[in-house]
Every structure is written in structure tokens, then in C-alpha cells.
Amino acid sequence: MPVVLPTLLDIEASGFGRGSYPIEIGLARPDGSCCAFLIQPLEEWTHWDPKAELLHGISRARLEREGYPVRHVARWLNDELHDIGIAYSDSWGYDNTWMSLLFHHAGMIPAFRLEALRRLLDETQMAMWSDIKESVIEERGIQRHRAGEDARLLQLTFARTQELSARR
Template sequence: MHIMTIDFEASCLPRHGRSYPIEVGIADGGMSRSWLIRPHDDWAGWDWTPEAEALHGLSRERIAQEGLPASVVLAELVAAAQGCRVLADSLIDQYWLDTLAAAAGAPSPFAIQHVATLFDEERADEARVGAAVAFADGQGATRHRAAGDALWLSALIAHIRGVMLPAPQPILLAAQ
């Protein structure tokens, strides 16, 4: 099955309070897409930390103005992930997908698998994973933004699997 990577940026980490997704990005074969997510009314009063904002650089004002409704983001994300195995480098991404789906009034559309599952399947030892991390780090993806983090993970997976990728090409970066 074809692999697509996913990453979310959020209002804060759950250990700091009630967290909601503010950006989601996907990558596939050196191409990426991202969406800013307008805060849903259900998330009013949920937490926002200055540490999270400093990390991803997205302000509340920007996502309120430039973000798309949860239902629009979810529909486009579901269409993009059709027929794909979706992987992330953090288990918390499933929580944010579930939170996005709930705000859109829909069930969670797919399960996100942790990349470690693929490492096990590929019998990637620590040295091989380290080499893949170094390769991904050298690809120049913008980190701590959803599309960039998804591109980084896509490069890491390609290296593990021995797949050559074209140079990263962001596509249709909605509300970048």
C-alpha cells in the first residue's frame, strides 16, 4: 500500500492542557500540502501556550483569519489520503485527527500508524534509522510546520525503504 506521511501542529501539547489542531500537513513522494485549521467553536476555552506558538510560529490571529473550517480540512485530507497507509512520527497525531473529525461532526476517517511499525517491518536497526534521520535532516525541510515535518518524515521513510525521491516540491500550501 502506498505510504503518505502526516503531521499536525497544535495549540499546545496535551500535557499542558486541552489541545486542538491548528495545522495539518501531508507528504508523499517529495510533494507536500498543508492546511491551517480555523479554531472550531467547540474548542473555545481550550489551551494555547506561548511555547507552542514560538515553536510553530503560528498565532491565534493568523489561524482565525487564514484557517479553513474543520469540515473543509477534513474532507480534503480524507480525499488526499484515499488508498494510502498514513504514518506519523508521534502517536499524538491520531488524537489531533480525532479532534479535527469530531469538530467536523464525523468519525475519525483513518488510523495513523507510528513510523516505528514500518521500521520493524523493514528490520531497520538503530544504525539504519540513524542514517535515515541524517538523510532526512539534509533535505532542508522546514521543521515545526506541518508540511515540512511531513516532508522530513517522508524522506526518512524513503531512505529506510531505499526509494529515491525527487527534490522536495511543496504543492498547494493552503494558508501557508
């Protein structure tokens, strides 16, 4: 029986903690395709952590040049996720906060729920998650800390852990 892939969402941000905001949102769809949008920072979004930039490699200047307006990204998320109704995140606490900030500033309400990925995992999957994730990174040469790639990495890790868990 083939594994049904959940929709995974990942957000890269300007940093962590107070004042941080989303800079890139990526999705991995049930068919395995993925996409991501850079987000143009609002004028009042001034927090910038150089350590975060070292991780994701996205400069604020690049966001200002290439990012999409907040409302555009929120509309895209609603269009993508309305029918599915749910997406999952491995960092729900952060991602839900940043997603709420995005929708608040867009003046929109999400047409979907964001849930914690761990809700889909059984104990066996949780126990093997880190090792499997590292294997997938190595095998696929995945570039970490970019939202689309990270969402796909989570989805591939989920599929492999589910498959291995079912065999036990």
C-alpha cells in the same frame, strides 16, 4: 528496486496535553508531493501554549485569519486518503488524538486509518533514524515544526533508512 513511499501525516498543535487542538495538518503523498492546511480554531478551543507557538511560528491570530474551517480540513483529509486507506505518523499518540478531535468537531468519520510509523521500520532503520533525520534536515534546509515540511522530512528519512537497511 525503487522505494515505495508511505503517506505520512503530521499535525502541529496549540500545545500538548489537555485542551490542546490541531492547528495545522500536513501530508506527504507517495509521489513525494506535500501539502498542508492551517485550521481555524473553534470558539471553544481556547488552550494556547506560547512555547508551542515559538516552535511552529503560527499565531492564533493567523489561524483565525488564514485557517480553514474544521469541516473543510476533515473533508480534504478524507478525499486525499480515502483510496490509500492509511497514513502514518511518528507521533501517533498525539496525532491520532488531535485527528479524532478534528473529525469529532467536523461531525465526520475518517475514511482512513492513522498508524504509527514505527510499524514500517525494522530494527536497523530504527537504530539509524535520528542520525539520518538530522542529515536530511541539514541537506535539504527543512524548516521544522511546519506540518507539510515535517511530513516530507519523515518520508525522506524513511526512504533513506529503508535504502540503507536493504544494503546491509
